[in-house]
Amino acid sequence: MHLLLMKPSPSPHAAPSRWDDGEVPEGDSVxxxxxxxxxxxxxxELTRCDLRVPKLATVDLAGExxxxxQPRGKHLLTRFSNGWTLHSHMRMEGRWQVFEPGxxxxxxxxxxxxxxxxxxxxxxxxxxxxVLELLRTAQESRAVGHLGPDLLDPGWDDASADEAVRRIERxxxxxxxxxxxxxxxxxGIGNIYKSELCFLTGVTPWTPVADVPDLPRLVDRAHRLLxxxxxxxxxxxxxxxxxxxTMWVYGRKRDVCMRCxxxxxAADQGALGEERVTYWCPRCQQxxxxxxxxxxxxxx
Numbered sequence: 001m002h003l004l005l006m007k008p009s010p011s012p013h014a015a016p017s018r019w020d021d022g023e024v025p026e027g028d029s030v031x032x033x034x035x036x037x038x039x040x041x042x043x044x045e046l047t048r049c050d051l052r053v054p055k056l057a058t059v060d061l062a063g064e065x066x067x068x069x070q071p072r073g074k075h076l077l078t079r080f081s082n083g084w085t086l087h088s089h090m091r092m093e094g095r096w097q098v099f100e101p102g103x104x105x106x107x108x109x110x111x112x113x114x115x116x117x118x119x120x121x122x123x124x125x126x127x128x129x130x131v132l133e134l135l136r137t138a139q140e141s142r143a144v145g146h147l148g149p150d151l152l153d154p155g156w157d158d159a160s161a162d163e164a165v166r167r168i169e170r171x172x173x174x175x176x177x178x179x180x181x182x183x184x185x186x187x188g189i190g191n192i193y194k195s196e197l198c199f200l201t202g203v204t205p206w207t208p209v210a211d212v213p214d215l216p217r218l219v220d221r222a223h224r225l226l227x228x229x230x231x232x233x234x235x236x237x238x239x240x241x242x243x244x245x246t247m248w249v250y251g252r253k254r255d256v257c258m259r260c261x262x263x264x265x266a267a268d269q270g271a272l273g274e275e276r277v278t279y280w281c282p283r284c285q286q287x288x289x290x291x292x293x294x295x296x297x298x299x300x
Contacts, residue, residue: 025090027073027188028229031152033096034071037078037124040098041066044119046080052114053132061086066119071152072144073187078117079137087143088115089131099123151188151226164219168209176212177205177269177278186219188226195250195279196237197222205269205278207287249279253296257281265289266296 025033049061065081076096078086088094094114097107100122105113107127115126126132135142148167149160164186168179179185180194189197198205201218212218229235236246238258248258253266262283267290268275277296282289 025074026190026192026226026235027071027150027152028226028235030074030076030090030188031071031230033090034069034076036098037076037096038069040122040124041078041117041119042068044121046117047120048116048118048123050116051086051132051134052116056132056134059134061117066117071150073147073150073183074190075144075147077140077144083137084134085137085140086115086117087131087133087135087140088126088129090128091130094129094131095127097125097127099125147183148186151186151223152230156223161216161219161223165215168215168219172210173208175206175269176201176203176209179209180222181270181276186222189222191276191278192235192247192250193222193225193237194276196248197225199248199279199281199285200237202285204280204285204287204289206289211287249281251279253279257284260284267294268296
């Protein structure tokens with residue numbers, strides 16, 4: 001094995017992975033990807049390693065054993081027997097695909113491939129990965145140490161929940177929508193769960209943290225929702241599996257609220273360049289909302 005030394009930059013059978021068009025994957029989708037990669041690679045010796053980013057172009061991990069694929073919030077940590085970890089993050093466009101030997105690769109054109117990890121059993125191909133770096137396993141905190149408690153960590157407990165609440169409360173005037181998306185507060189919530197959790201809490205995503213009733217209950221609900229959806233091929237927050245009825249408000253701006261019948265609204269939320277389309281029911285959710293001139297087009 002030939003390894004370029006560098007200063008690092010700061011399961012049960014898995015269900016199919018789900019991806020959210022135009023959005024960062026939610027923590028449950030990343031967990032599913034980790035489970036699929038783990039099922040394909042863990043315990044196997046790498047027979048192929050091709051990392052197609054300039055800083056890793058000379059790295060060859062062939063001959064190493066894949067020891068674990070660990071999700072951490074929306075990050076993936078693939079650990080090898082030589083004490084190194086491949087850290088990847090998919091953000092909006094990235095995706096890991098797993099193929100059988102000899103199977104045609106599907107996931108994008110060849111020039112979008114950033115990583116290939118293969119064993120005798122399976123081949124994992126990473127497409128459009130914006131973050132790909134190699135770091136010592138003992139120094140993984142350089143990549144993920146800033147994250148808050150992970151909602152899908154098997155060790156999640158009351159102390160984890162208390163810490164997440166404490167971190168959210170550090171900025172009482174921040175909107176709850178932005179606070180929930182901040183992975184430094186708690187790791188795993190994406191735009192879908194942000195909108196759904198605010199609906200279930202009865203507040204708009206623009207409500208200041210200080211005005212949100214019972215933050216501990218909100219955090220507990222976030223944990224339970226992600227855990228319930230972790231192994232499902234379809235994400236459900238309403239308890240219904242019928243098409244078009246799996247979400248309370250997310251993606252429903254041309255439809256009515258399933259609880260009260262009001263038209264669901266949609267508008268962008270977030271700092272310039274980091275805006276995320278956000279959904280809410282103006283009748284079921286109390287609190288501030290953006291001017292109607294900024295609402296996303298659609299019925300209502």
